[in-house]
Amino acid sequence: MILRLEEIYSRLLGRYGCLGWWPADSPFEVCVGAILTQNTNWINVEKAIANLRQADCLSLDGILRIAEGQLAVLIRPAGYFNVKARRLKDFVSFIENDCAGSLDAAFSGELEVVRSRLLKVKGIGPETADSMMLYAGQRPSFVVDAYTRRIFSRLGLVPENIGYDDLRNLFMSSLESDAGIFNQYHALIVEHAKRHCKAKPLCDKCCLGNVCCFGSKL
């Protein structure tokens, strides 16, 4: 049986309930987290964010002000710290110079225009741009990640090697364009993946019929 996207959402919501993503105190913090979490465990990101907060650098001005080398030291626990320090600097420069220092301005305008503007910033790829738009800007841009591709290809809904934009388009054309739903759906996918898709061997009580649950790698 092939499950539809709405049915999968309904099952995940029934299983895990409202998750209330993203775990951050402000839209700016969401953006910082989106960059820091690239290919990195969230636990390590939290440590880096705690360092930034303690150093009073968890703000646009804070990151503009601090030297890149010092920034790298603070975010060290998140890994790739030299790369990510540069990316954070590039991002705040974009907000300061191209958006008049306003995150609201960065997220204002036609959806795909906002997205393509973000994608021009070095270090912001599709997933990071969509995460920022959805979780910091409350814009209905669906976030696809490795978990999404893994689960939905295992369920037989898409090819394993489907491209990012193709998978994003599938969700966005199949679901009501609602930031609240997109927010929940992505959060539910991540929650499900963390609990089930890494289970070895097959986990039990999988609300998607165990199909997606057989180790983290195919």
Added chain:
DNA sequence: GTCCAGGGCCTAC
């Protein structure tokens, strides 16, 4: 010791 985590850029073919 090995694998993996809520990616993205750059270089070679």
Added chain:
DNA sequence: GTAGGCCATGGA
């Protein structure tokens, strides 16, 4: 246009 290498920490 795309596959492969690189960036790097910390927990399982």
